[in-house]
Amino acid sequence: MYFNVYFWQFNKNIGLSHPATESRMEHMFDGIRFASHTKTTIKMKKNIRSSVLVFFLILITSCSTDDGPTRNDISIVPNTFLDRENEVLGEINVANREIAISVWDHGRIDGDIVTIYVNGEALIAERLLEGPGDKFTVSTTLEFDGYNYILLYAHNEGSISPNTASMSIDDGVNVNEFILEANLLTNGAVDLIVN
Numbered sequence: 001m002y003f004n005v006y007f008w009q010f011n012k013n014i015g016l017s018h019p020a021t022e023s024r025m026e027h028m029f030d031g032i033r034f035a036s037h038t039k040t041t042i043k044m045k046k047n048i049r050s051s052v053l054v055f056f057l058i059l060i061t062s063c064s065t066d067d068g069p070t071r072n073d074i075s076i077v078p079n080t081f082l083d084r085e086n087e088v089l090g091e092i093n094v095a096n097r098e099i100a101i102s103v104w105d106h107g108r109i110d111g112d113i114v115t116i117y118v119n120g121e122a123l124i125a126e127r128l129l130e131g132p133g134d135k136f137t138v139s140t141t142l143e144f145d146g147y148n149y150i151l152l153y154a155h156n157e158g159s160i161s162p163n164t165a166s167m168s169i170d171d172g173v174n175v176n177e178f179i180l181e182a183n184l185l186t187n188g189a190v191d192l193i194v195n
């Protein structure tokens with residue numbers, strides 16, 4: 001095709017152009033323009049189709065993420081954590097996923113150091129427990145509806161065994177107070193149920 005075009009240009013330049021040749025060449029250019037226009041139209045249609053597909057994919061994805069938190073209908077406390085047995089010591093019902101957890105030493109202040117895990121994530125890390133007059137409080141949002149859990153990991157037992165923590169959960173409606181115990185072989189856990 002390029003050869004024909006250059007040949008035509010060459011003929012025109014040297015004055016050998018023939019009307020019949022020019023007519024044929026113009027017809028050919030019309031064909032090229034038509035083909036180019038058709039290609040653009042097909043490309044536009046493909047782009048529109050792709051855009052519509054992407055729009056619906058985004059719509060479906062956003063709908064599926066608006067379903068709220070997962071609900072656990074049974075306890076999710078694992079059997080072991082950090083190579084220690086987990087012992088479930090009870091369950092606490094809360095009205096909201098937004099809670100404030102307070103922790104302090106139960107009884108005599110003997111140097112107990114704890115880490116408090118919520119659903120396996122450390123919320124209070126290596127904290128030396130003080131007395132009830134010096135509670136340590138952290139706010140958090142529970143991940144699940146239904147069953148969540150709090151776990152007490154003992155870094156030591158203090159001067160009096162075991163490691164004993166008093167805890168309270170404030171859900172904005174009620175304050176639940178309870179005691180968790182742990183030692184160097186066993187973690188103490190409690191189910192925390194969002195109703």
Ligand SMILES: [Ca+2]
Pocket residue numbers: 110112157158159160161162163164
């Ligand atoms: Ca202790």
